[in-house]
Amino acid sequence: MTIQPGSQLLGPDQRRTAWDRLGKDHFDVIVVGGGVVGAGIALDAATRGLRVALVEARDLASGTSSRSSKMFHGGLRYLEQLEFGLVREALKERELxxxxxxxxxxxxxxxxxxxxxxxxxxxxxxxxxxxxxxxxxxxxxxxxxxxxxxxxxxxxxxxxxxxxxxxxxxxxxxVDDARHTMTVARTAAHYGAVIRTSTQVVGFLREADRVVGVRVRDSEDGRSAEVRGHVVINAAGVWTDEVQALSQQRGRFHVxxxxxxxxxxxxxxxxxxxxxxxxxxxxxxxxxxxxxxxxxxxxxxxxxxxxxxxxxxxxxxxxxxxxxxxxxxxxxxxxxxxxxxxxxxxxxAGENDDTSKLSREHAVARIAPGLVAIAGGKYTTYRVMAYDAVDEAAQDIPARVSPSITEKVPLLGADGYFALVNQTVQLADEYGLHPYRVKHLLDRYGSLIDEVMALAADRPELRQPITAAPSYLKVEVVYAAAAEGALHLDDVLARRTRISIEYPHRGADCAEEVAELMAGVLGWDEADTGREVRTYLARVDAEIRSQTQPDDASADALRIAAPEPRPEILEPVPVER
CATH class of the missing domain: 3.30.9.10 (D-Amino Acid Oxidase, subunit A, domain 2)
Structure with a gap:
């Protein structure tokens, strides 16, 4: 099984290399958080010629960035709040x-x-x-x-x-928000950023009053390492305060x-x-x-x-x-x-009642020398948030930092997409698929479609649909593990595909089949595969039962009882909000 060169892969080999680089290299920018803002910051910084590392405790888009209203919207409702600048900005980003x-x-x-x-x-x-x-x-x-x-x-x-x-x-x-976020991260990797998921920040490195890096822990096996850089950017979304607390610095805002x-x-x-x-x-x-x-x-x-x-x-x-x-x-x-x-x-949210104002705008602050935080905003304006964060971080980077160019940088799969749409029938003949299936693949992978289908060149069975989720081909599961950074069954069923919300069984009926497809790429044995299936089924059961509860507390108690797929992840120390 091979993939032709042409894009930066987020697969098992890259993951091993990334761990080594985190411990050895010195970065200009270390990004904490693998949501759309963190991924956007990594892309912005990498395309300015900076040395970039991004670490994420769970999976790309595993938080807010996979659970939106699935719109890259222009902010029509903000006109009523007289947020004209926000609407203009959002419409520009939507058009781009x-x-x-x-x-x-x-x-x-x-x-x-x-x-x-x-x-x-x-x-x-x-x-x-x-x-x-x-x-x-x-x-x-x-x-x-x-x-x-x-x-x-x-x-x-x-x-x-x-x-x-x-x-x-x-x-x-x-927009498929989770797929878009993952593609932003892969594009950042394509331009040289080190992207590593299941890598949790557990502390900050300091020299005098300056932050000079982070301590990280592998959420899969518990290994730890120190990652050093000129500036750390906290882009952890709803975990902003928890990450901020690890730095022992008072934040300029709360989330x-x-x-x-x-x-x-x-x-x-x-x-x-x-x-x-x-x-x-x-x-x-x-x-x-x-x-x-x-x-x-x-x-x-x-x-x-x-x-x-x-x-x-x-x-x-x-x-x-x-x-x-x-x-x-x-x-x-x-x-x-x-x-x-x-x-x-x-x-x-402000630090006290006098300054408290919930907003869909974003804020960037230099918390301490070597530490920048960004929070707020909305999905559509992730690129603006990213270049604002890198601009703020630039004062801690000794070398000259070039201006942002991401408005000129198509994401992986964008180049050639329109031409390929016009060639849908020919591609269908080439791959032995129905044209509607090719259109589906183009709208998920764009011009990377050849890279995806190359995995099925010698394995025609991968061109078949997943039995209990026929909207997706088996080859998409293999590609998710080989190239898109999927490490667990949940990553594929909930984010690389949307099987967990598109079928009444929530992915339970195809969990075993999908896990077996992933096993060949990730090296799982029978025990690993069985554990992945059991963990995912427990998640589905917990979610369905929580959705019958009358209030947040009882629903939360049921949901958090399900086991974590990442066995070594640590719960952050809660902070008062």
Missing amino acids: SMARLAPHLVKPLRFLYPLTRRVWERPYVAAGLFLYDTMGGAKSVPGQRHLSRHGALRLAPGLRRNSLIGGIGYYDTV RASKGVHIVVPRDRIVSDAAIILRTATSVLFVIPWGAHWIVGTTDTDWNLDLAHPAATKADIDYLLDRVNQVLVTPLAHDDIDGVYAGLRPLL
């Missing part, structure tokens, strides 16, 4: 990703905004969308389109007639976790040709097409329990069902739900 940086991953998506109030609502929303379109919302997609009630119902027949008086159509985007829950239902349960955005009493509700499903979300509640595994409750799910059922002809029931996921938003 759709057109240049990641067209294989970030896709335009048509939305319907149902109108419910006569006289004032249409001109009010239209004025906001005019600003939105003018700021860049209609640069490469159509601008707003006004619809009568009849026109809106023709677009979304699944809505009750009395739930709207008309509608306005506009465009935003959809407050807000839980967002989404449910996933089959596509035929809601009849609509467009995504739908609905107003609620406190926020908005998105109904977003996701392959053969709809994603409905989100909630917004404080969370003060386990940060690694936030749990959805029956109350969260009931809230979403209640809100969406207010507008649907055919109401959704609990039995319609194929998947549920909960994520935590890292919102900025």
